[in-house]
Amino acid sequence: MNPQQHSIITERTASVYTLGTPSDKVKHLWLVLHGYAHAAHSFIKPFAPLVNEETFILAPEALSRFYWKGVQGGVGASWMTKKDRLNEIRDYCFYLDRVVGQFKAQLSNPDLRLHLLGFSQGTATAWRWAMNGAYPPDTAIFWVGQTPNEYSDPFVKQLNSTRLFHVHALQDEMIPVEMAEKQVGYLRKRFPHMEFLTFEGKHRLNQKILLEIQARLG
Secondary structure, three states, X not given: OOOOOOOOOOOOOOOEXXXXXXXXOOOEXXXXXXXXXXXXXXXXXXXXXHOOOOEEEEEEOOOEEEEOOOOOOOEEEEOOOOOOHHHHHHHHHHHHHHHHHHHHOOOXXXXXXXXXXEEOHHHHHHHHHHHHOOOOOOEEEEEOOOOOOOXXXXXXXXHHHOEEEEEEEOOOOOOOHHHHHHHHHHHHHHOOOOEEEEEOOOXXXXXXXXXXXXXXXX
8 A cells, every 4th residue: 555645734933034124215125035055044144235224135044944064064944845846836935925925014115116036046936936926026136046947928928027137157166157058048038128147256146246236226
């Protein structure tokens, strides 16, 4: 007799880190999604130069934590694995909906704009939440990560009104040049309005590029 799998929805307690002060002055809400094995409290730190009275930043931590160098090492988090992937995608999209909804309720500015940034593994997470989430982003920034395959024409059209950025590191040790070039070519065809940025460096955030994007957003 083979075991039967059953899916049960359960409550989880998640950690969300913030920079800035929520108020009616905030015009720019950033939702930033970390990469594999990262911790949100560390990942959010490079975004500090972006913060002012009009900018508030949210960094939710992925729901699956693990020791990434044994029990004596640091604790990292992962957005998902390939096992039971559709449920994992559903779960983190619902989680991100809750995060944005809870903090957006504290920001009463009618001109509030939502900027989504996914880094590395968080890139695919950002794509999928933009596809399925309850709060369509005004801006989506995909940083040194892979693009998931599950696209549809309605989704492509849906993002026609979203400002899109793709950021790639020229010395990225995780994404070979050939793979990056192939991905850029694909994205240029599907999203002609996407803006492409590169920087000298490895698989990291880059404050100069972050500030450049912030300046472009106004």
